[in-house]
Amino acid sequence: MNSPQLDSNSRAELLAAPSFELFALWRVVYRLVLAVPLLAAPALFAASNCLPPDEMKASLLNSPTADEYSDLGFWFASHQQYDCAADAYATSLQTDPAQKHADRIVFMFGSSLYLSGDIQEAIPALQEAERRGLTDNRVHLLLASALDSTHDTAAAEAEWRIALAFDPEITAGLDALSTDLVNGANFAPVIDLLDNRRVEPQRTPTQCVNLASAYARTGKTDHAIDVLRNGLNTAPDSSIIAVQLAGLLMQNRRNDEAAAVLELALQYNLDDPRLHEASGTVLARMNRLPEARQHLERAIALGDTDPAAQENLDRVLHALGAAPAAPSAPRP
Amino acid sequence: MLSRIPLVFPTRKRAVFSLVFVFAAVAAVATIGLNRRAQTTRIASQSLMTAVFAAQQPSSKLWPVSIDYPEEGSIFPPGITPPTVLWRDAAGTSWNIDIFFADKTPPIRIVTGGERIKIPPIDPQAVSDSNKPPTLTAQQAATWTWTPDDATWATIQAHSVAAPARLVISGTRDGHNVLSQAQVAFTTSSDPVGAPIFYRDVPLMPTQGVNGVVAPLAPDQIHLIHWCLRDIRKPASKVLLKDMPTCANCHSFSTDGKTFGMDIDARSNDKGLYAIVPVQKHMTIEDKDMVHWNTDGVISTTRVGFMSQVSPDGRYVISTFAGGSHDLRDSYYITNFLDHRFLQAFYPTRGILGWYSRATGRRFPLPGADDPRYVQTDAFWSHDGKWIVFSRAEARDPYEPGKPAALHSTDPNETQIQYDIYRIPFNDGKGGKAERVVGASQNGMSNSFPKVSPDGKWIVFVEAKNAQLMRPDSQLYIVPFKGGVARRLRANTRLMNSWHSFSPNGRWLVFSSKARSPYTQMYLTHIDANGNDSPPILIENTTASNRAVNIPEFVNIDPDGIEEIKVHFADKQAIADARK
Numbered sequence: 001m002n003s004p005q006l007d008s009n010s011r012a013e014l015l016a017a018p019s020f021e022l023f024a025l026w027r028v029v030y031r032l033v034l035a036v037p038l039l040a041a042p043a044l045f046a047a048s049n050c051l052p053p054d055e056m057k058a059s060l061l062n063s064p065t066a067d068e069y070s071d072l073g074f075w076f077a078s079h080q081q082y083d084c085a086a087d088a089y090a091t092s093l094q095t096d097p098a099q100k101h102a103d104r105i106v107f108m109f110g111s112s113l114y115l116s117g118d119i120q121e122a123i124p125a126l127q128e129a130e131r132r133g134l135t136d137n138r139v140h141l142l143l144a145s146a147l148d149s150t151h152d153t154a155a156a157e158a159e160w161r162i163a164l165a166f167d168p169e170i171t172a173g174l175d176a177l178s179t180d181l182v183n184g185a186n187f188a189p190v191i192d193l194l195d196n197r198r199v200e201p202q203r204t205p206t207q208c209v210n211l212a213s214a215y216a217r218t219g220k221t222d223h224a225i226d227v228l229r230n231g232l233n234t235a236p237d238s239s240i241i242a243v244q245l246a247g248l249l250m251q252n253r254r255n256d257e258a259a260a261v262l263e264l265a266l267q268y269n270l271d272d273p274r275l276h277e278a279s280g281t282v283l284a285r286m287n288r289l290p291e292a293r294q295h296l297e298r299a300i301a302l303g304d305t306d307p308a309a310q311e312n313l314d315r316v317l318h319a320l321g322a323a324p325a326a327p328s329a330p331r332p
Numbered sequence: 333m334l335s336r337i338p339l340v341f342p343t344r345k346r347a348v349f350s351l352v353f354v355f356a357a358v359a360a361v362a363t364i365g366l367n368r369r370a371q372t373t374r375i376a377s378q379s380l381m382t383a384v385f386a387a388q389q390p391s392s393k394l395w396p397v398s399i400d401y402p403e404e405g406s407i408f409p410p411g412i413t414p415p416t417v418l419w420r421d422a423a424g425t426s427w428n429i430d431i432f433f434a435d436k437t438p439p440i441r442i443v444t445g446g447e448r449i450k451i452p453p454i455d456p457q458a459v460s461d462s463n464k465p466p467t468l469t470a471q472q473a474a475t476w477t478w479t480p481d482d483a484t485w486a487t488i489q490a491h492s493v494a495a496p497a498r499l500v501i502s503g504t505r506d507g508h509n510v511l512s513q514a515q516v517a518f519t520t521s522s523d524p525v526g527a528p529i530f531y532r533d534v535p536l537m538p539t540q541g542v543n544g545v546v547a548p549l550a551p552d553q554i555h556l557i558h559w560c561l562r563d564i565r566k567p568a569s570k571v572l573l574k575d576m577p578t579c580a581n582c583h584s585f586s587t588d589g590k591t592f593g594m595d596i597d598a599r600s601n602d603k604g605l606y607a608i609v610p611v612q613k614h615m616t617i618e619d620k621d622m623v624h625w626n627t628d629g630v631i632s633t634t635r636v637g638f639m640s641q642v643s644p645d646g647r648y649v650i651s652t653f654a655g656g657s658h659d660l661r662d663s664y665y666i667t668n669f670l671d672h673r674f675l676q677a678f679y680p681t682r683g684i685l686g687w688y689s690r691a692t693g694r695r696f697p698l699p700g701a702d703d704p705r706y707v708q709t710d711a712f713w714s715h716d717g718k719w720i721v722f723s724r725a726e727a728r729d730p731y732e733p734g735k736p737a738a739l740h741s742t743d744p745n746e747t748q749i750q751y752d753i754y755r756i757p758f759n760d761g762k763g764g765k766a767e768r769v770v771g772a773s774q775n776g777m778s779n780s781f782p783k784v785s786p787d788g789k790w791i792v793f794v795e796a797k798n799a800q801l802m803r804p805d806s807q808l809y810i811v812p813f814k815g816g817v818a819r820r821l822r823a824n825t826r827l828m829n830s831w832h833s834f835s836p837n838g839r840w841l842v843f844s845s846k847a848r849s850p851y852t853q854m855y856l857t858h859i860d861a862n863g864n865d866s867p868p869i870l871i872e873n874t875t876a877s878n879r880a881v882n883i884p885e886f887v888n889i890d891p892d893g894i895e896e897i898k899v900h901f902a903d904k905q906a907i908a909d910a911r912k
Contacts, residue, residue, distance in 0.1 A: 135739050166740050167671075168804075197826035198804070201469035233398040234474045236422035257393070264395065264423055264511075 050076065050084035066096035070105055073112065082116035103134045114142055119149045137166040144176065153180050169199055178210035190214035205231060205238040212244055224248055232261075237268035243278050250282055258282045273304035280309070284316050292316050395423040397501050397514035400475060403867035405822075406518040407858040409525045409840060410493075411565040413872065414485035417478045417499065418449070420471065423512035424503015429478055431488055434495030440484065443507075446476030455876035457556055458535035463672035466849050466877045489520040521858050523839035525564055528891045529854065530583065531884040533558040533571075533875045536672040536851060546668040548676050554579055560881075562874060563891035564856070569874055573897040582883060584641045585611065587715050587786075587836070589888030591646030595638070596622075606640060607901075608649065608690060611889060616898040623688065625653070625695065638664075638680060639710050639781075644717045647690055648761075650698065652683040652709040663707075665730040665747045665799070667738050673850035674741035674828075679799040680709045681730040681749060685722060687761055699763035700756045707749075708766075710800070713758070714784045714813075720758050721782040721791055721813075723751035723800065724766065741804055742797070750778040751800060753793050755813070770815030779809075781830060786838035789813055790863050792821070794830050806830045808843060810863050823857030823868045834859075836888040841865065844882045852880035 052060055052072055059068050073088035089109035093102060110125030126143040144159030160177035163170055174194065181190045194203065194211040203211070208231030215224035228245040235241060242265030249258035262279040269275055280296035283289075296313035401418040402408075408415065421427070429442040449472050454465060468475075480488060488497055496517040503512035534557050539550040549557075557580070559573040573580075581595040589611055596605040596617075606623040609615055640651035654663040663682040669675050685701035685708045688694070701708045701722060710723040730747055738746040752773030757764040772779045772793050780800035782793040792810050795818075796803035808829045811818040823829075825847030832843035841859055844852045845868070855868040874881045887893070 165743070200826065201471040204470065229396055230398055230420075232422045233396075233420035234471050236474070260393075260395070 050081065050087060052076075064095070066092045066099045066105075069095055070108070073105075073108060077108070077112060077115075082112045083118075086112035086116060086118070103129060103132050104136075106132070107134055107136065107139055111138075111142055114146055119146050122146050123150065137163055137170075140166070141170070141172065144173070148176055148180065153184065156180060164193075168196075169202065171202060171204055174199060175204055175206040175210075178207055178214075182210045182213050185217070187214035187217050191218070203231060203234065205235050205241050208235075208238075208241050209244050212248070216248060221248060221252060232265075236264075239265055239269050239272045239275050243274050246278050246282060250285065255282050255286050259286060271302055273299040273302035273309075276302065277304050277306060277309045277312075280316070281312055284312065284319075289316050289320050293320060293322075394510060395421070395503070395512035397421045397424070397503060397512045399499075399501060399514050399516050400471065402499075402516060402518050402869070404516045404518075405867055406516070406869060407521050407866035408489065408492075408518060408869055409564060409856060409858070410489060410520055410522070411524065412856075412869070413565065413567050414480045414482060415870070416872065417480075417501075418475050419501050419514070420474045421476065421501070421503045421512050423505070425505045426503070426507060427476070427478075428500075428502045428504070428510075430500045430502070432498045432500065433491040434497070435491055437487075437491040440487065442478065442480075442484070444478050446478065449473075449475050449477055452873065452877040454878040455535065455556075458537060458876065458878050460535075460537040460539070462538045462540075462670050463536050463878070464850075466851055472848070492518065492520045493522055495519070521839070523837060523858065525835050525840050525856070525886075527589075527836050527886045527888055528893070529562045529564070529833075529842055529871070529884050530572075530585070530887045530894075531560055531562065531569075531854065531874070531881050532583070533560050533569075533879055533881050535878070536675060536880050538668060538670050538672055538675040540670060546670055548668055558875075559583070559897065560874070561887070561891075561894055562854075562871065564871055565891070567873060570895075572894055573899070576899060580607075582639055583885065585885060585887045586642045586646035587644035587713075587888060588646065589836075589893070591642050593640060593642040593649055595640055606649065606651075606688075608642070611887075611894065613893065613895050614898075615894060615896070616900055619901045622901055623649075623693075638683075641712055643713050644715050649688040649690070650685060650711040650713065650720060651688070652680055652711070653686045653695075653697075654683055662730060665749075667746065669738075669740055671740060673846070674802060674804055676802060677738060677741055677746050677799065678801055679749065680707050681725075681747060682727045683707050683709050685709075685711050685720065687758075689761070696761055698756070698758070698761065700766045701754075701763060707751075708754075710751075710781050712783055714788055715786045716788065718758060719755050719784070719813075721753060721755045721769070721784055722766075723780045723782065724754045725749050725751045725778075741802070746798060749799055750776075751780045753779045753782045753791065753811075768815075769811060769813075771811040771818035772809070772815070775818075781832070783832055783834060784813060785834050785859070786836060790859070792832055792834070792841060792859075793818075794832075802828065802830070804828055804846075808832060808841075810859075810865070812863075819863070821857065821865045823855065823865050825855065825868055828852070831883050833885040835886045840886075842871075842884045842886060844884060849877070850880075851875075851878055852882050854881050854884050 053075060056072055056075065060072065069088050069092035073085045073092060076085035076088055086109055089105050089112055092105050093109065099105065106125060107129040110122050110129055113125055114122035123143065123146045126139055126146060130139050130143060140159045140163040144156045144163060147156035147159060157177060157180055160173045164173045164177065178190050178193055181193070190210055191214050194207050208227055212224040212227045215221070215227065225245065225248055228241050228248065231241045232238060232245065242261055246258040246261045249261065259279065259282045262275055262282065266275050266279065276295040276299035280292045280299060283295060284292035293313065293316045296309055296316060299309050300313065398420040400420065402415060417429070426443065426445045429444060431440040433439065449468060451466050451468065459465070491497065496519045498515055498517045500513065500515040502510045504510055535549065535553065537550065537553055538546055538548055540546045555575045555577060557576060558571050560569040560571050562569040579597040583592065583594040585592050591608065592611050592615070593606060593608045596607055604625040606625060607617045607621050608623060609617055609621045638652045640649055642649050654660065664680050665677065667677045684704065685698040686695050687698050698720065701720065705727055706724050707727045708722055708724050711720050712722070713720060728747070728749065732747060736745045753769040754766045755769055756766040768774070769791060772782065772791060777795045778798055778800060780794050782791045784791055789812065790810050791813055792808055794800065794806045795809050796806040804827060806829050807824045808821040809818040810821060825845040827846040829843055829845050832841050834841055839859055841857050843855055845855055846852050847868070848870070854871040854874055856871060857868055858866045
């Protein structure tokens, strides 16, 4: 499953938000090694990628205040120069560690690191913001996401739960936590989390698939199918729901229904190799071999690299008398 | 045997997760789906009976349409304006909507291309940095709608009284072959609602002052609160009262519909004013109508306008008073949040019931419900005036020393309190022994806001994990007046169910919910003689889509029984002057 990326609007909005906490001094110093030369030496403006806007240069060259560095961080962030923003926020904190909204600046610092891709550095910064009691749910959201990125699932789960306690309807929290739980085979908590009338109207395809997986893995196949059907009515173009639903139906020997689901899904995503592969597989099961062949060939042509697609195609071709070699054993 | 398709479980791709939700880049989606504007056609139906008969038994082979409204088993009040049918369907691109009747009436078929949900107009005055414009959930964005015209709806209502009508939605892509289908059955009640609904219509604009203190509404925006009257047979509500410079809160009408009472804040945040006025077509609240709880010195110095109730005959008012030497600050837990969806936690932790006699102008504690060891609140009269039902819990300090402030509604750091429902005889003000209502108490939940049905048989109350008022998890329950097994109402929606009120004939209950939007809306449910209720029926178009309606109350008057409420009292001018 693909994890959606932060879009540019979200990044800018995040860093424009006034919220954060002071960060450990060693880290500030660490950042300053980079930040001070860039910001204090005019000769380096031109040599650096972190070029402040002209209207800010004058103040930055003349004993800038912490606020001015923070403003610069905001400017960089709003221009999606997150590395530069992190440097500027770090410098702001070093300039005045006791500034009024130091907590928020620490958060901005951590967020900038996060958004620049420096997840490892972002985590302790965000944890520091959290430790200082900053009451902004974005701390937990970013930290959870960062922890997930480093495979610290237990810590990430705790942060997601804190974020969801703030706001039980947060889509990313529900998506990520349920994914973590499913990956950890913790199915009952997934059902607790997502089989919830409050969040049901905004259930995403990820949540549908996770909830259905939890139901299916706990023997409640009909529940799983209902969730996926309902999910497809909300997101008709979701191939991942369609493939999951078709798979469940096939497992229950409801091949004709599975084929119909995939036929429907292909009307929304005609060039999705996953749908073609699944269609080929179910049609082959139904002994509709020429159609199965078409779909499997199409899947491969569209870039399906799953070995099962080729193997299934080989089997179909063999059954049609079009393949000289015996197919390999079915893949699980 | 070909390889089977493995179940698709999520794989772990550790990229950053989208935080789009956090920032809610809520682009206006009000016009979503305009490209698919429907052409609704009503077809002469007799000749179609055979053709559509198959549709009466949806095939399991067809893709299941999700019909979100009305729900199976819904009961509509007679005369209510046409509802908007909501459904989602991955398969169809146009739909046949067939309505079958149990009598000999030919079925009705509507062919529609469907229209998307449109968010109704907003009130620009109710927009602030602390709230968000109404948006559609994922389900709502995928929803198709159809609203019958008045004539079609009248026909449907007329032929769905004796037995349910069945609404079958069949999706097609070519107009002929049915690909998808679902159905719901609903009826029209023979019980009229029979009375208009008075309610408060508020903007959700929490505000943070320069001192960091959050308030539910800025003082200069209080005038945006409206009080409205709705006849469910009419497509819109009537604003009766607006432009008040001060907060007015809980209201109540006497059972006979002749007397109106409302809590009003006086100067300097004094919560001690109460207006009692006769109900007339053109009402005016004047100084002579005001009761000043705080100056009579009978019980305590400070009273908060909280759940006051005019007696059925209009002779008395019962309310919650800070007992003994307690005042507002040590009797109520109050925390406001900048989250417009649930912007306040507000409930009493101390208080006694007291009653006011309009004849004598005096106020007395109600013996049996005046024990300072408890908080006693939410008083409500039985319709014969003989009983008071109320909520009770052990009294406590509203704030626990050293406990962090709650950051959101239902935060565990809120002061925890679980009320039980009690009843006590009024006994001409002499009170008596308070008795716990079995089924509405000691159940591990907080039980509050009891309302007695007009026939005296039932109590409908709210359950939540903690406290009362505006709780996201609040659910309505019904229990026999004398106690018994409580039953969760079928009408409960997914999010917040509260502020309920019985119609004068006892057959309808109105309540508020955030089921469809953070901007609270009103719903109806039918209650039969055995206390069984039906799925929720939305009262549509009660306010702008970015305003909330709450505290709905049936008023036992003609639908046009009140045209306006004017306010002319000295404090009003003083408050207005102060605000300037």
